[in-house]
Amino acid sequence: MKYDIELALENKQESYALNQVAAQANGAVWLKSGNTVIMATVVIDETHFVDEDFLPLTVQYIEKSYAAGKFPGGFIKRETKPSDFEALTSRIIDRSLRPLFPKGFANPIQISVLVLSADTDADLQILGLNAASAALYLSDIDIFNSVTGVRVAKIDGEIVFNPKHSDLERSTFDLYLAGSKDDMLMIEMQALGSDEAQVIELGLADPFVDPLMVSQTVTMRQSNAMGEDELIEVLAQAQAVLLEANTVYENAFKPYAKAPFELQCVIKEIDSEMCEYVVQHHTDDLKRGISQMAKTERSTALRTIRKTIMAEMPQWDEHELKKAIESVKRSMVRAQILENNVRADGRSLREVRPISIETNVLPSAHASALFTRGQTQ
Structure with a gap:
């Protein structure tokens, strides 16, 4: 595969092959980062319009079992319904890209993100969004902003941007943000528990504990609370990361973007x-x-x-x-x-x-x- 664009962002390398796969799509990219390979396509129905007050956008994020070097298990041994992770990632990509479309955009559009090879330490939600955004930016649809994601973790009390998947397991929270150079478009956050073994005295605290057992190791949860000021500072730093990354993407993709064609936007007054x-x-x-x-x-x-x-x-x-x-x-x-x-x-x-x-x-x-x-x- 010949790669047209090579980008070095922080601790990862991204390579993009353009116009070599899915030639009939309005936009298509082949993204390689480490051992991860993702193909993203954008297809629009130019002849039909949806007469409703919503954007007819469909996003599919699909992981193939062979991407991890496996075959589907069970009796059927075929790919089945989407997993929870696939459904959630499809929603993340949808919510991140939907605000880019102009008001009144009424043509049905489908974005497909297919994971063909996966690295165990790759953040597929970020790479999937990057591939989908690149395919949309390079297509002939009138959109001139790229979107990327950044994941923030707190590991051993330190804020870490875009941690490895193995390091994320030690984090006390998981914050995922997506945005363009100018706007933060989507935020998703969950608190995570970090286990720490501590020795506490139970002999006198609980009358039902054997008196001979004066201590016992139990699992305690570290505090995963974050103050409002700290969170605001983290969001500001994440916005700076999004600005820098999207500037690099747009400068690299702009020479390859197709000329946009005119689409009729249905705006009902x-x-x-x-x-x-x-x-x-x-x-x-x-x-x-x-x-x-x-x-x-x-x-x-x-x-x-x-x-x-x-x-x-x-x-x-x-x-x-x-x-x-x-x-x-x-x-x-x-x-x-x-x-x-x-x-x-x-x-x-x-x-x-x-x-x-x-x-x-x-x-x-x-x-x-x-x-x-x-x-x-």
């Missing part, structure tokens, strides 16, 4: 007259409606407002009125959150919905539970 009428005559009704705790109650209240307005203005189109009410409601909820720090249902930004857990709800099952959070079960 909201009727300003309807919005003004809703604000002037039904602001209080909307406030009462969106303050309901249950989502079903809020939907019922909005439907009642729409019927009331249709009775007042029968010449209006009900579908257009629905969009106008949703637009006004969205503005009100946004202002309420930013100005008053209050959610739509009246909760503060730090308040969670009521949670309840009921166990052993199925008598014949080995184990069962019913988890309820608000109206979600």
